[in-house]
Amino acid sequence: MGQLDDKTALVTGASTGIGLAIARRFAAEGATVYLTGRRQAELDAAVEQIGSRAIGIRGDVSKLEDLDRLFAEITERSGRLDIVVANAGVGDYAPLGEITEEGYERATSINLKGTVFTVQKALPMLSAGASVILFSSSAARLGVPGLGVYAATKAAIRSLARTWAAELADRGIRVNALTPGPVTTPGADELRAAFPKGDQPAAAAESAAPAPTPLGRAGHPDEVAATALYLAGSQSSFTTGAELFVDGGLTQL
Template identity: 80%
Template sequence: MGQLDDKTALVTGASSGIGLAIARRFAAEGATVYLTGRRKAALDAAAAQVGTRGIAVQGDASDLGDLDRLFAEIANRGGRLDIVVANAGVGDYAPLGAITEAEYDRTTSINLKGTVFTVQKALPLLTAGASVILLSSSSALRATPGLG
């Protein structure tokens, strides 16, 4: 018996790293876990690591159409979320003086817009007492050379 038996979770940015580790742990604790990521091959490999409790839904957290498709699929499969982990994020390495508008737009679109609208679009599916977990970068606490 796991701590998350009969729970349903969503983890964005679950193709690798922290997101994949969270998805694996949640599944091991009994949750059904929706995993999202932009890269299909990496997402499929991640879902295979999670096992039968993992459901891969390819998409970009910064694309509102992809988010609508994700939440429609969750609604069609069970219609509820007990846990949302907004983990998707990027960090482009460039000194402050060299950041382009395109790089800025990409980073803020994924890291800020993606987080806000992931949580907003999850609201109708959240159960009473649901948990929403927002992940951030350690760059907020310490400088990383080249991470403008």
């Protein structure tokens, strides 16, 4: 018996990293898991890795037509969702003087717009007692130089978790924010590589992006997936509107 037997879940941004780890853990616990991602090759590889419980549907969460197609297919195949993990996100290094309109649009469209409309379009399919998990970031708490726009989108997502938890409580739907710290993923590696080396602001920024935590290491995607499993399942049945940190103590100590 798995913790998510007979459940149907959606994980966005599930081709690699944390999203893939969550989808893999949910499937191992008995759920049917829909995975989304923008890159078909990576999505196909993720589905093959997870196995028969995984269904991949390519799409970009910032494009409403892609979301409509995604939910139409989930409706046809499964008819309901018990778990939604709005994980898709991007982070780019850009100090205030270097923020471009293109970079701003990319971060806000994927991180914030994508989260809002993923959950909105899932609403008609959410079962009573469903769990919605939103992804914030420790960067929203730390004031990391160069991550202003990214951190702002993640702070807004944490706020949405509170509001939506209140709005959906009468349906028994729980909404929580999961906030990772430094975790070893391909996306995090790309972001770290973008920081300039050698100056003090960069050193401060890198203290938040790579591995320095009170536990002395970066996290692993499977450790974040374990917390997502807790929020998705019945063990968190009395938890809503909360923010759970999986950051090695980075924002807490």
